[in-house]
Amino acid sequence: MYRFEQLSEVQLPLVNKFYKQARYSSKAGRGEVVFVLKSDSGIVAAVRLQPKVDGWYFLRAMCVHPEIRRQGVGALLMASMREFLLAHSVYCFPFDHLVTFYAQAGFHIEDLTAAPDFIRDACSRYQQQGRKICLMANAAMRPQIKD
Numbered sequence: 001m002y003r004f005e006q007l008s009e010v011q012l013p014l015v016n017k018f019y020k021q022a023r024y025s026s027k028a029g030r031g032e033v034v035f036v037l038k039s040d041s042g043i044v045a046a047v048r049l050q051p052k053v054d055g056w057y058f059l060r061a062m063c064v065h066p067e068i069r070r071q072g073v074g075a076l077l078m079a080s081m082r083e084f085l086l087a088h089s090v091y092c093f094p095f096d097h098l099v100t101f102y103a104q105a106g107f108h109i110e111d112l113t114a115a116p117d118f119i120r121d122a123c124s125r126y127q128q129q130g131r132k133i134c135l136m137a138n139a140a141m142r143p144q145i146k147d
Contacts, residue, residue, distance in 0.1 A: 002037040002044060002073070004080035018043040019063060026061035033057065033084070037077050044068055045077045049090065054116060059092035078105035089140045091119050096132040107136040 007015055012028045015036060019026045026048070028034050033049040045064040049057040064073045078085075078101075085106055094102045099109065112120045112135055123135045 007034040056089035110137040
C-alpha cells in the first residue's frame with residue numbers, strides 16, 4: 001500500500017533523487033509544495049506545485065515510477081491531493097494525451113486569454129515549439145456564479 005505525504009523543504013533531495021531514478025528531468029526547488037506517494041521501498045510518485053505571486057500554483061513534474069505506471073498510482077496521487085486542489089487555484093500544461101487524466105482529477109481546459117500573462121506566454125511558446133500541450137486549470141479557478 002502507498003502512503004501520501006507532503007514533503008518539507010529539508011526532504012526535497014529525496015524527491016530529486018526519485019526524479020533522477022525515474023529518468024525524469026526535474027528538480028524540486030525551495031518554496032514549492034511537493035506531494036509524494038511512498039511504498040516501503042521509498043517514493044513511487046511525486047508532483048510539484050510552484051507557488052506564484054498572485055496566490056495560484058503551477059502543477060509541474062507529475063511523475064510515477066516507470067515500473068508501476070498505468071496502474072492507477074498517478075490517479076491515487078491526484079486524489080490524495082484533493083483537499084489542496086479544492087483550496088487552491090492550480091494551472092498545468094498537460095500533454096494532449098493526458099487531458100482525460102487531469103479532467104478526472106477535476107481540471108478543465110482553460111482559455112489561454114483568461115490566463116495570467118506568464119502562463120499564457122509560456123503555453124503559447126511551448127505550443128509554437130511543437131509541444132502537444134494545452135492549458136488546464138482546476139475547479140478552484142472557475143469563477144463562482146452567484147444567484
